[in-house]
Amino acid sequence: MAARQGGGAHGCPALPLANGRSIPVLGLGTSHQGGYSHDAVVYALQKCGIHHIDTAKRYGCESLLQKAIKDSGVKREDLWITTKLWHSDYGYENTKKACLESCRRLGVEYLDLYLIHWPDAHVSGKSNREVRAETWRAMEELYEKGLCRSIGVSNFLISHLEQLEEDCVVIPHVNQVEYHPFQRPQELVDYCRSKNIVFEGYCPLAKGEALTHPTIIQLAKKYGRTPAQICIRWSIQNGVVTIPKSTRAERIQENCKVFDFNLREEDMEFLNAMNVNRKVIHLTYPLWKG
Ligand SMILES: NC(=O)C1=CN([C@@H]2O[C@H](COP(=O)(O)OP(=O)(O)OC[C@H]3O[C@@H](n4cnc5c(N)ncnc54)[C@H](OP(=O)(O)O)[C@@H]3O)[C@@H](O)[C@H]2O)C=CC1
Numbered sequence: 001m002a003a004r005q006g007g008g009a010h011g012c013p014a015l016p017l018a019n020g021r022s023i024p025v026l027g028l029g030t031s032h033q034g035g036y037s038h039d040a041v042v043y044a045l046q047k048c049g050i051h052h053i054d055t056a057k058r059y060g061c062e063s064l065l066q067k068a069i070k071d072s073g074v075k076r077e078d079l080w081i082t083t084k085l086w087h088s089d090y091g092y093e094n095t096k097k098a099c100l101e102s103c104r105r106l107g108v109e110y111l112d113l114y115l116i117h118w119p120d121a122h123v124s125g126k127s128n129r130e131v132r133a134e135t136w137r138a139m140e141e142l143y144e145k146g147l148c149r150s151i152g153v154s155n156f157l158i159s160h161l162e163q164l165e166e167d168c169v170v171i172p173h174v175n176q177v178e179y180h181p182f183q184r185p186q187e188l189v190d191y192c193r194s195k196n197i198v199f200e201g202y203c204p205l206a207k208g209e210a211l212t213h214p215t216i217i218q219l220a221k222k223y224g225r226t227p228a229q230i231c232i233r234w235s236i237q238n239g240v241v242t243i244p245k246s247t248r249a250e251r252i253q254e255n256c257k258v259f260d261f262n263l264r265e266e267d268m269e270f271l272n273a274m275n276v277n278r279k280v281i282h283l284t285y286p287l288w289k290g
């Protein structure tokens with residue numbers, strides 16, 4: 001899947017979704033881990049032309065983002081806003097309510113992308129599959145009504161996607177999953193592609209851990225780039241939407257300067273071979289079942 005110019009805000013390449021929309025390949029992460037910086041978000045929007053924001057109810061910054069978006073002066077139609085549904089809101093009615101609440105906190109009338117954050121539901125008396133299906137039916141309704149212009153999932157394995165396809169109508173437009181040089185789930189990437197689901201990668205810098213790896217440092221020197229730029233460019237060249245987070249303006253600027261160079265095929269292969277299936281996101285409750 002090749003990134004193409006034109007679909008994204010301000011010239012950032014974008015990947016086409018199954019519904020005819022296009023998602024900018026580079027966004028700004030806003031996870032609560034490591035804190036939130038108003039100035040950094042405004043800087044990303046205003047000065048770097050990053051018009052894709054990835055957030056979640058769980059991150060607790062949707063209202064803060066409303067202020068940052070307003071202060072940036074960037075128009076709603078030039079933005080791509082993704083937020084996510086936390087498991088405490090799963091289920092048909094709760095999902096619709098949670099979406100409206102996220103829109104209210106963000107100060108927007110629609111979301112560009114709404115994701116089910118994790119496959120596990122934690123609802124007693126119901127299977128995870130059942131809750132995911134009910135939740136997804138509400139997501140489909142939000143999509144049909146235009147409140148969510150695209151809908152998707154996050155942290156879903158192939159088995160979860162297969163079940164959803166059996167249980168529901170709309171195939172998720174996006175699956176957002178951990179993706180960096182130590183964690184490259186190629187089977188899942190290939191499955192998503194076969195179903196026309198855009199693969200979005202989170203933690204592209206492995207939370208900063210990838211930046212001190214000798215191979216990445218060596219490649220950064222070779223290209224006269226920084227380790228972060230190598231990781232981000234690698235994701236993008238692999239056709240993966242990527243959402244690095246930084247609370248520092250100079251790093252945000254660095255992270256978005258990735259469209260003026262190409263990693264050679266042999267170096268892509270070298271980076272691809274670094275995969276050791278090592279995740280940096282570990283949750284404290286059981287996941288991946290059902
Ligand atoms: N769907 C899901 O379940 C999940 C989604 N996400 C999403 O993905 C986003 C990205 O993942 P995240 O966990 O933030 O991790 P990242 O891999 O983006 O790494 C962020 C860390 O790297 C540092 N950093 C950023 N840029 C640079 C740079 N150029 N040089 C050196 N250090 C740098 C940041 O520190 P500093 O701020 O000090 O610059 C921060 O500590 C999240 O913010 C969130 O939006 C993340 C986890 C799970």
Ligand SMILES: O=C1CO[C@H](CO)[C@@H](O)[C@@H]1O
Nearest residue numbers: 031032033056058281283
């Ligand atoms: O998006 C995320 C960021 O961090 C959270 C942990 O507190 C995760 O649950 C989550 O997947």
